[in-house]
């Protein structure tokens with residue numbers, strides 16, 4: 001059995017969550033096969049080093065200036081060629097905008113079955129059999145199984161699996177394949193505009209503090225940023241806060257925003273509408289600060305603070321500063 005893990009890079013930085021897929025692949029094949037990885041990029045060879053010690057025996061790379069930014073058709077063509085050449089039984093990637101797009105295109109091109117956004121996997125003798133996926137805003141977990149033969153493709157929800165250090169050596173090698181011409185792209189990349197830099201992307205963050213409509217202004221988000229600084233957290237927002245212009249869209253958590261899965265999620269002045277819960281209910285520990293004791297967010301919170309956030313957050317920041325300094 002062989003599993004190929006697509007390791008994603010952005011701006012020549014390996015996505016931390018990709019390493020989680022290596023750990024999953026290692027658990028699937030244990031004693032029954034091998035895990036190989038693939039990185040595409042402008043400096044892909046150097047990035048392979050970062051995958052060392054996470055369970056892969058070989059890290060393949062395809063390096064070219066044209067692979068600097070994600071080009072859907074070019075990347076798909078290369079991944080399809082790599083799959084044909086390496087003949088894996090399964091291909092894993094993470095549920096990120098890039099990998100979700102890419103692996104869907106590959107699955108269509110190869111007529112291979114695709115399961116997306118898995119938070120658990122089932123395997124038998126090194127073979128990926130299926131997995132579990134949250135549906136209806138996380139209210140149910142659907143159990144999905146592959147029914148066809150041939151290569152199986154899956155994407156995994158970030159932060160649902162641990163990226164474990166696994167002893168072993170890994171070979172780094174260039175994948176010898178014909179690089180398709182960029183002229184094949186029907187999509188032209190004209191410009192890459194970066195959003196305001198955040199500490200860690202919300203989908204990768206281990207700690208998140210989010211604010212809702214109750215923040216009442218963009219300036220008031222400063223109290224969340226201060227707390228985030230102390231906690232090493234990333235700041236998120238509800239859609240109401242984004243729509244009101246208090247926060248930018250890349251900060252939105254929820255059904256029409258980002259799906260996050262941190263170890264700690266602190267919701268400040270967020271009521272807990274189902275569309276918000278859809279993006280954060282699988283967080284490991286949820287803390288809610290809300291002055292309404294009946295707010296629905298308390299029904300899924302592990303810890304609830306019934307208080308005015310403008311008093312509670314600065315106090316929490318101060319206490320955390322003291323505790324984390326010790």
Ligand SMILES: Cc1cc2nc3c(=O)[nH]c(=O)nc-3n(C[C@H](O)[C@H](O)[C@H](O)COP(=O)(O)OP(=O)(O)OC[C@H]3O[C@@H](n4cnc5c(N)ncnc54)[C@H](O)[C@@H]3O)c2cc1C
Pocket residue numbers: 211212213214237238239240241252253254255256257258268269270271272273274275276279289290291292295307308309310
């Ligand atoms: C198709 C669709 C998609 C959507 N997608 C999303 C999405 O992706 N993400 C998302 O978040 N929403 C989404 N929504 C909107 C969602 O339904 C809610 O309207 C939104 O989440 C509410 O945001 P909120 O909790 O910040 O505001 P509110 O619901 O107005 O809640 C504000 C809360 O703050 C509390 N509060 C007020 N003042 C204070 C204070 N001083 N201290 C402490 N607490 C205080 C109040 O008690 C209240 O609970 C979507 C809606 C639709 C229809």
